[in-house]
Amino acid sequence: MRRYGPAALLLLTGGAVLRITLFGDLYLRYVQPALRPYLIVSGAALMLLGLTTGLTTAAHHDGHGHGHGHGHGVGGPRVAWLLTLPALALLLFPPPALGSYSAGRDAAQRAAQGVGAFPALPAGNPVELTLGEFSSRAMYDSGRSLKGRTVRMTGFVTHGDDGTWYLTRLQVSCCAADAGTGKVEIRGTAADGPWPADTWLTVTGTWHPKGRLGTDAAWPPVLDATSAKQVKQPADPYEKR
Template sequence: MWRNVIRWNGIILVAVTIVSSLWLAVTGQLVLYIHPRYVIFTVTMAIIGLAFVLASFAMRADPGGDDDHDHDHDHGVGSDPLAELDPTLTGQDASSPARRRAALFATLGTALTLVIAFTLIVLPPATLSSATAGQRSINSTGVGSEIQSVDDAATATDGAFSAFTVLDWASLLRQTTDTSFYAEKPASMVGFIADHPDDSDNMFYLTRFVVTCCAVDAQPVGVPVYLENWRAEFAIDDWVQVDGEFGTNPSRASTEPIVLTVDDMVPVEQPAEPYLW
């Protein structure tokens, strides 16, 4: 039984990843892991892979087929599963240290990959959290090429400002701290709450991750928000919509020159596309 599991491990892992990917694509959650530009490619290759998986079962697992017979000839190593793992072990004594080591590694490796596969298929999909935002240091890098410039923003309408995302405002804050630039420019953004180390009781970062390829490369961007005693009503990782305006930071504990002061802040559901692209 375990020999068969080891033999079929690759096909099982492909099947689990394909099923997981297709289910995520159908439910619109594949974007929790990869950029939307890859969705069609991923689904296409998953379908091709699924055809190979089913063909593998049809041709290699059919009791009436020649799999068992063929397997004896595969790689010329006989039906010994350890020899299949490492042909140099063929003919060695079953109790030799090399064989025992190979058996142990094969068993542990297979068990580990199957555990990961099991979690991939049963755990609910999730976005990255404030733990990664803090670990990757919010606003520690630039914000890429798709940014708002101060010159363009200076002539934008109120309607345009209210559509600006966390990324747009974060890029403007990096370019200018002139308070007159932000005067009478209404801001309305959705993001999740991440800790602000300067004054963690009265300030937080309204945060989003910016993704270029997949969640692995997610960069946290955030705008500093000032709201006295915000922890009384909200918690880290809560998704919220914040309406307000940018102005001078009232916090004496922070070196952040400009913050978003809150007119209204309400909890919201996590967006269907939680990352910005």
């Protein structure tokens, strides 16, 4: 069976890619939605290549007997079979989205942008914002567009060393490999948990000004919460940055 190793590996990998893209939203744990068509094409190509490799190997074997049985024969080196493990894991047990552990390892890095006026927020309260949108306005908006507005955001819980807790969201440009962290400190008895780490919440509240705009003292921004409701993890757990 070793001679069919390359074909099996291609089929497993292609099947895993198609499984997470065609039959659900699992691919959103790893990449942005815009990359889905490319993943589908890649998975299909791997499956086709695997079938072609298997048929070619079978034809070669039927035409030339059993071969020599060395460790580096038609099937390649035995160590190549180790590559089936990540493919099987993705096919059978897809890893979860990144969570509080990854957020805790990420440094407090903000986009390099200057202080300036932001567009007006939509009318009505509460205003639905991503954590990235809220953070940018809280830290850099000279027009103070968040003042007097009620906002609502969704993220997962992370904890600080001093008893504080944060609403957190991982932000990606392309895929989970380039994820950065956006977080908002939550204050107010209305949002008291205690909420375990990685609990997904929708939190409503008002901006609490902190520090001088555009400085490290303004990070992380603060929300005085009036309510916090536990929710399911969104199909797409990441924000686009």
